[in-house]
Amino acid sequence: MLKDLVLKNRSYRGFDESVRISRETLEGFVDCARLCPSSVNKQPLKYFLAWEPEEVEKVQGLTKWARALPDMVLPHPGKRPTGFVVICQDKGIDENLSRYQKDVGIVAQTMLLAAVEQGFGGCMIGNFQAGEVMEVLGLPEEIRPLLIVAFGKPAEEIHLVDVPEDGNTNYYRDENDVHYVPKRTLADELLN
Structure with a gap:
Protein backbone atom coordinates (compact mmCIF):
# COMPACT_ATOMS: atom_id res chain seq x y z
CA MET A 1 0.00 0.00 0.00
CA LEU A 2 2.74 2.51 0.94
CA LYS A 3 4.76 1.61 -2.16
CA ASP A 4 1.66 2.21 -4.30
CA LEU A 5 1.29 5.69 -2.80
CA VAL A 6 4.99 6.41 -3.33
CA LEU A 7 4.72 5.34 -6.98
CA LYS A 8 1.72 7.64 -7.51
CA ASN A 9 3.48 10.52 -5.76
CA ARG A 10 5.27 12.27 -8.63
CA SER A 11 6.28 15.91 -8.99
CA TYR A 12 3.19 16.93 -10.94
CA ARG A 13 3.42 20.12 -12.95
CA GLY A 14 0.02 19.92 -14.63
CA PHE A 15 -3.35 19.96 -12.86
CA ASP A 16 -7.08 19.94 -13.61
CA GLU A 17 -8.08 23.46 -12.60
CA SER A 18 -11.78 22.52 -12.52
CA VAL A 19 -11.10 20.45 -9.38
CA ARG A 20 -10.70 22.88 -6.50
CA ILE A 21 -8.89 22.04 -3.26
CA SER A 22 -10.66 23.21 -0.12
CA ARG A 23 -9.22 24.70 3.04
CA GLU A 24 -10.40 21.59 4.89
CA THR A 25 -8.45 19.34 2.52
CA LEU A 26 -5.27 21.38 2.96
CA GLU A 27 -5.82 21.39 6.75
CA GLY A 28 -6.06 17.59 6.58
CA PHE A 29 -2.67 17.43 4.85
CA VAL A 30 -1.16 19.71 7.50
CA ASP A 31 -2.80 17.66 10.26
CA CYS A 32 -0.89 14.60 8.98
CA ALA A 33 2.31 16.66 8.78
CA ARG A 34 2.06 18.00 12.33
CA LEU A 35 2.19 14.41 13.63
CA CYS A 36 5.64 13.88 12.07
CA PRO A 37 8.83 13.82 14.13
CA SER A 38 10.63 17.11 14.70
CA SER A 39 14.28 17.74 15.56
CA VAL A 40 14.53 17.90 19.37
CA ASN A 41 10.70 18.06 19.20
CA LYS A 42 10.81 21.85 18.87
CA GLN A 43 8.03 21.85 16.25
CA PRO A 44 8.96 25.25 14.72
CA LEU A 45 7.11 24.77 11.43
CA LYS A 46 4.02 26.81 10.58
CA TYR A 47 1.86 26.60 7.48
CA PHE A 48 0.28 29.23 5.22
CA LEU A 49 -2.65 27.80 3.24
CA ALA A 50 -3.80 29.13 -0.14
CA TRP A 51 -7.01 27.68 -1.61
CA GLU A 52 -9.01 30.74 -2.69
CA PRO A 53 -8.27 31.60 -6.34
CA GLU A 54 -6.79 35.04 -5.53
CA GLU A 55 -4.41 33.59 -2.93
CA VAL A 56 -3.48 30.67 -5.19
CA GLU A 57 -2.66 33.14 -7.98
CA LYS A 58 -0.46 35.17 -5.59
CA VAL A 59 1.53 32.11 -4.53
CA GLN A 60 1.76 30.80 -8.10
CA GLY A 61 3.28 34.11 -9.16
CA LEU A 62 6.01 33.74 -6.53
CA THR A 63 7.22 30.35 -7.77
CA LYS A 64 9.45 29.13 -10.57
CA TRP A 65 8.92 25.58 -11.81
CA ALA A 66 10.91 22.87 -13.61
CA ARG A 67 14.44 24.25 -13.47
CA ALA A 68 15.64 21.31 -15.59
CA LEU A 69 13.42 22.53 -18.46
CA PRO A 70 14.54 26.16 -18.84
CA ASP A 71 12.86 26.64 -22.24
CA MET A 72 9.45 25.51 -20.99
CA VAL A 73 7.04 27.49 -18.82
CA LEU A 74 5.28 25.16 -16.40
CA PRO A 75 2.59 24.71 -15.37
CA HIS A 76 1.03 25.32 -18.78
CA PRO A 77 -1.84 27.84 -18.92
CA GLY A 78 -5.01 26.21 -17.63
CA LYS A 79 -3.03 23.50 -15.80
CA ARG A 80 -2.09 25.30 -12.58
CA PRO A 81 -2.49 23.89 -9.07
CA THR A 82 -5.59 24.86 -7.09
CA GLY A 83 -3.97 24.95 -3.66
CA PHE A 84 -0.66 25.63 -1.96
CA VAL A 85 0.86 25.07 1.45
CA VAL A 86 3.79 27.34 2.27
CA ILE A 87 5.92 25.61 4.90
CA CYS A 88 7.52 28.20 7.16
CA GLN A 89 9.70 28.26 10.24
CA ASP A 90 8.79 30.33 13.27
CA LYS A 91 12.11 31.95 14.19
CA GLY A 92 10.55 32.84 17.57
CA ILE A 93 10.73 29.12 18.38
CA ASP A 94 14.20 28.60 16.88
CA GLU A 95 16.26 30.91 14.65
CA ASN A 96 18.44 28.13 13.18
CA LEU A 97 16.94 27.79 9.69
CA SER A 98 19.20 24.92 8.61
CA ARG A 99 18.53 22.65 11.61
CA TYR A 100 14.96 21.88 10.51
CA GLN A 101 15.51 21.24 6.79
CA LYS A 102 15.04 17.51 7.41
CA ASP A 103 11.76 18.25 9.17
CA VAL A 104 10.62 20.26 6.15
CA GLY A 105 11.28 17.34 3.80
CA ILE A 106 9.51 14.90 6.09
CA VAL A 107 6.37 17.03 6.44
CA ALA A 108 6.27 17.87 2.72
CA GLN A 109 6.49 14.20 1.73
CA THR A 110 3.86 13.31 4.33
CA MET A 111 1.46 15.92 2.94
CA LEU A 112 2.06 14.71 -0.62
CA LEU A 113 1.39 11.09 0.35
CA ALA A 114 -1.83 12.20 2.09
CA ALA A 115 -2.77 14.05 -1.11
CA VAL A 116 -2.12 11.01 -3.32
CA GLU A 117 -4.23 8.87 -1.01
CA GLN A 118 -7.15 11.25 -1.72
CA GLY A 119 -6.64 11.34 -5.50
CA PHE A 120 -4.66 14.58 -5.55
CA GLY A 121 -1.01 15.23 -6.30
CA GLY A 122 1.52 17.96 -5.90
CA CYS A 123 5.00 19.31 -6.31
CA MET A 124 7.60 20.62 -3.87
CA ILE A 125 8.92 24.00 -4.99
CA GLY A 126 12.09 25.47 -3.57
CA ASN A 127 12.65 28.01 -6.34
CA PHE A 128 11.28 31.24 -4.82
CA GLN A 129 12.54 34.31 -2.95
CA ALA A 130 11.66 34.04 0.75
CA GLY A 131 11.58 37.82 1.27
CA GLU A 132 9.21 38.29 -1.64
CA VAL A 133 6.91 35.52 -0.33
CA MET A 134 6.89 37.13 3.12
CA GLU A 135 6.01 40.53 1.66
CA VAL A 136 3.30 39.39 -0.77
CA LEU A 137 1.63 37.08 1.76
CA GLY A 138 1.96 39.55 4.63
CA LEU A 139 3.91 37.16 6.83
CA PRO A 140 5.45 38.54 10.03
CA GLU A 141 9.24 38.95 10.20
CA GLU A 142 9.70 35.89 12.45
CA ILE A 143 7.90 33.57 9.98
CA ARG A 144 10.36 32.44 7.29
CA PRO A 145 9.14 30.50 4.19
CA LEU A 146 11.24 27.37 3.62
CA LEU A 147 9.35 25.37 0.98
CA ILE A 148 6.18 25.74 -1.08
CA VAL A 149 4.07 22.69 -1.91
CA ALA A 150 1.55 22.89 -4.77
CA PHE A 151 -1.56 20.69 -4.78
CA GLY A 152 -4.25 19.78 -7.27
CA LYS A 153 -5.85 17.01 -9.27
CA PRO A 154 -3.07 15.67 -11.55
CA ALA A 155 -3.66 16.22 -15.27
CA GLU A 156 -0.49 14.95 -16.86
CA GLU A 157 1.12 11.65 -17.71
Whole structure:
Protein backbone atom coordinates (compact mmCIF):
# COMPACT_ATOMS: atom_id res chain seq x y z
CA MET A 1 0.00 0.00 0.00
CA LEU A 2 2.74 2.51 0.94
CA LYS A 3 4.76 1.61 -2.16
CA ASP A 4 1.66 2.21 -4.30
CA LEU A 5 1.29 5.69 -2.80
CA VAL A 6 4.99 6.41 -3.33
CA LEU A 7 4.72 5.34 -6.98
CA LYS A 8 1.72 7.64 -7.51
CA ASN A 9 3.48 10.52 -5.76
CA ARG A 10 5.27 12.27 -8.63
CA SER A 11 6.28 15.91 -8.99
CA TYR A 12 3.19 16.93 -10.94
CA ARG A 13 3.42 20.12 -12.95
CA GLY A 14 0.02 19.92 -14.63
CA PHE A 15 -3.35 19.96 -12.86
CA ASP A 16 -7.08 19.94 -13.61
CA GLU A 17 -8.08 23.46 -12.60
CA SER A 18 -11.78 22.52 -12.52
CA VAL A 19 -11.10 20.45 -9.38
CA ARG A 20 -10.70 22.88 -6.50
CA ILE A 21 -8.89 22.04 -3.26
CA SER A 22 -10.66 23.21 -0.12
CA ARG A 23 -9.22 24.70 3.04
CA GLU A 24 -10.40 21.59 4.89
CA THR A 25 -8.45 19.34 2.52
CA LEU A 26 -5.27 21.38 2.96
CA GLU A 27 -5.82 21.39 6.75
CA GLY A 28 -6.06 17.59 6.58
CA PHE A 29 -2.67 17.43 4.85
CA VAL A 30 -1.16 19.71 7.50
CA ASP A 31 -2.80 17.66 10.26
CA CYS A 32 -0.89 14.60 8.98
CA ALA A 33 2.31 16.66 8.78
CA ARG A 34 2.06 18.00 12.33
CA LEU A 35 2.19 14.41 13.63
CA CYS A 36 5.64 13.88 12.07
CA PRO A 37 8.83 13.82 14.13
CA SER A 38 10.63 17.11 14.70
CA SER A 39 14.28 17.74 15.56
CA VAL A 40 14.53 17.90 19.37
CA ASN A 41 10.70 18.06 19.20
CA LYS A 42 10.81 21.85 18.87
CA GLN A 43 8.03 21.85 16.25
CA PRO A 44 8.96 25.25 14.72
CA LEU A 45 7.11 24.77 11.43
CA LYS A 46 4.02 26.81 10.58
CA TYR A 47 1.86 26.60 7.48
CA PHE A 48 0.28 29.23 5.22
CA LEU A 49 -2.65 27.80 3.24
CA ALA A 50 -3.80 29.13 -0.14
CA TRP A 51 -7.01 27.68 -1.61
CA GLU A 52 -9.01 30.74 -2.69
CA PRO A 53 -8.27 31.60 -6.34
CA GLU A 54 -6.79 35.04 -5.53
CA GLU A 55 -4.41 33.59 -2.93
CA VAL A 56 -3.48 30.67 -5.19
CA GLU A 57 -2.66 33.14 -7.98
CA LYS A 58 -0.46 35.17 -5.59
CA VAL A 59 1.53 32.11 -4.53
CA GLN A 60 1.76 30.80 -8.10
CA GLY A 61 3.28 34.11 -9.16
CA LEU A 62 6.01 33.74 -6.53
CA THR A 63 7.22 30.35 -7.77
CA LYS A 64 9.45 29.13 -10.57
CA TRP A 65 8.92 25.58 -11.81
CA ALA A 66 10.91 22.87 -13.61
CA ARG A 67 14.44 24.25 -13.47
CA ALA A 68 15.64 21.31 -15.59
CA LEU A 69 13.42 22.53 -18.46
CA PRO A 70 14.54 26.16 -18.84
CA ASP A 71 12.86 26.64 -22.24
CA MET A 72 9.45 25.51 -20.99
CA VAL A 73 7.04 27.49 -18.82
CA LEU A 74 5.28 25.16 -16.40
CA PRO A 75 2.59 24.71 -15.37
CA HIS A 76 1.03 25.32 -18.78
CA PRO A 77 -1.84 27.84 -18.92
CA GLY A 78 -5.01 26.21 -17.63
CA LYS A 79 -3.03 23.50 -15.80
CA ARG A 80 -2.09 25.30 -12.58
CA PRO A 81 -2.49 23.89 -9.07
CA THR A 82 -5.59 24.86 -7.09
CA GLY A 83 -3.97 24.95 -3.66
CA PHE A 84 -0.66 25.63 -1.96
CA VAL A 85 0.86 25.07 1.45
CA VAL A 86 3.79 27.34 2.27
CA ILE A 87 5.92 25.61 4.90
CA CYS A 88 7.52 28.20 7.16
CA GLN A 89 9.70 28.26 10.24
CA ASP A 90 8.79 30.33 13.27
CA LYS A 91 12.11 31.95 14.19
CA GLY A 92 10.55 32.84 17.57
CA ILE A 93 10.73 29.12 18.38
CA ASP A 94 14.20 28.60 16.88
CA GLU A 95 16.26 30.91 14.65
CA ASN A 96 18.44 28.13 13.18
CA LEU A 97 16.94 27.79 9.69
CA SER A 98 19.20 24.92 8.61
CA ARG A 99 18.53 22.65 11.61
CA TYR A 100 14.96 21.88 10.51
CA GLN A 101 15.51 21.24 6.79
CA LYS A 102 15.04 17.51 7.41
CA ASP A 103 11.76 18.25 9.17
CA VAL A 104 10.62 20.26 6.15
CA GLY A 105 11.28 17.34 3.80
CA ILE A 106 9.51 14.90 6.09
CA VAL A 107 6.37 17.03 6.44
CA ALA A 108 6.27 17.87 2.72
CA GLN A 109 6.49 14.20 1.73
CA THR A 110 3.86 13.31 4.33
CA MET A 111 1.46 15.92 2.94
CA LEU A 112 2.06 14.71 -0.62
CA LEU A 113 1.39 11.09 0.35
CA ALA A 114 -1.83 12.20 2.09
CA ALA A 115 -2.77 14.05 -1.11
CA VAL A 116 -2.12 11.01 -3.32
CA GLU A 117 -4.23 8.87 -1.01
CA GLN A 118 -7.15 11.25 -1.72
CA GLY A 119 -6.64 11.34 -5.50
CA PHE A 120 -4.66 14.58 -5.55
CA GLY A 121 -1.01 15.23 -6.30
CA GLY A 122 1.52 17.96 -5.90
CA CYS A 123 5.00 19.31 -6.31
CA MET A 124 7.60 20.62 -3.87
CA ILE A 125 8.92 24.00 -4.99
CA GLY A 126 12.09 25.47 -3.57
CA ASN A 127 12.65 28.01 -6.34
CA PHE A 128 11.28 31.24 -4.82
CA GLN A 129 12.54 34.31 -2.95
CA ALA A 130 11.66 34.04 0.75
CA GLY A 131 11.58 37.82 1.27
CA GLU A 132 9.21 38.29 -1.64
CA VAL A 133 6.91 35.52 -0.33
CA MET A 134 6.89 37.13 3.12
CA GLU A 135 6.01 40.53 1.66
CA VAL A 136 3.30 39.39 -0.77
CA LEU A 137 1.63 37.08 1.76
CA GLY A 138 1.96 39.55 4.63
CA LEU A 139 3.91 37.16 6.83
CA PRO A 140 5.45 38.54 10.03
CA GLU A 141 9.24 38.95 10.20
CA GLU A 142 9.70 35.89 12.45
CA ILE A 143 7.90 33.57 9.98
CA ARG A 144 10.36 32.44 7.29
CA PRO A 145 9.14 30.50 4.19
CA LEU A 146 11.24 27.37 3.62
CA LEU A 147 9.35 25.37 0.98
CA ILE A 148 6.18 25.74 -1.08
CA VAL A 149 4.07 22.69 -1.91
CA ALA A 150 1.55 22.89 -4.77
CA PHE A 151 -1.56 20.69 -4.78
CA GLY A 152 -4.25 19.78 -7.27
CA LYS A 153 -5.85 17.01 -9.27
CA PRO A 154 -3.07 15.67 -11.55
CA ALA A 155 -3.66 16.22 -15.27
CA GLU A 156 -0.49 14.95 -16.86
CA GLU A 157 1.12 11.65 -17.71
CA ILE A 158 4.36 10.79 -15.91
CA HIS A 159 6.52 7.73 -16.58
CA LEU A 160 9.44 6.41 -14.56
CA VAL A 161 12.27 5.21 -16.80
CA ASP A 162 15.74 3.81 -16.19
CA VAL A 163 18.62 6.26 -16.05
CA PRO A 164 20.40 6.11 -19.43
CA GLU A 165 23.95 4.82 -19.70
CA ASP A 166 25.33 8.37 -19.70
CA GLY A 167 23.98 8.77 -16.13
CA ASN A 168 21.79 11.78 -16.92
CA THR A 169 19.00 11.96 -14.32
CA ASN A 170 17.30 15.09 -15.70
CA TYR A 171 13.57 14.72 -16.22
CA TYR A 172 12.24 15.60 -19.65
CA ARG A 173 9.08 15.81 -21.77
CA ASP A 174 8.44 14.36 -25.19
CA GLU A 175 6.68 16.00 -28.15
CA ASN A 176 3.30 15.01 -26.63
CA ASP A 177 4.19 16.69 -23.30
CA VAL A 178 4.50 13.32 -21.53
CA HIS A 179 6.79 13.73 -18.54
CA TYR A 180 9.63 11.20 -18.07
CA VAL A 181 11.57 10.79 -14.83
CA PRO A 182 14.77 8.72 -14.92
CA LYS A 183 15.33 6.54 -11.82
CA ARG A 184 18.36 4.47 -10.94
CA THR A 185 17.90 0.74 -10.42
CA LEU A 186 17.99 -0.76 -6.93
CA ALA A 187 21.35 -2.39 -7.75
CA ASP A 188 22.77 1.05 -8.64
CA GLU A 189 21.65 2.49 -5.29
CA LEU A 190 22.96 -0.21 -2.97
CA LEU A 191 26.45 0.17 -1.57
CA ASN A 192 27.04 -3.49 -0.78
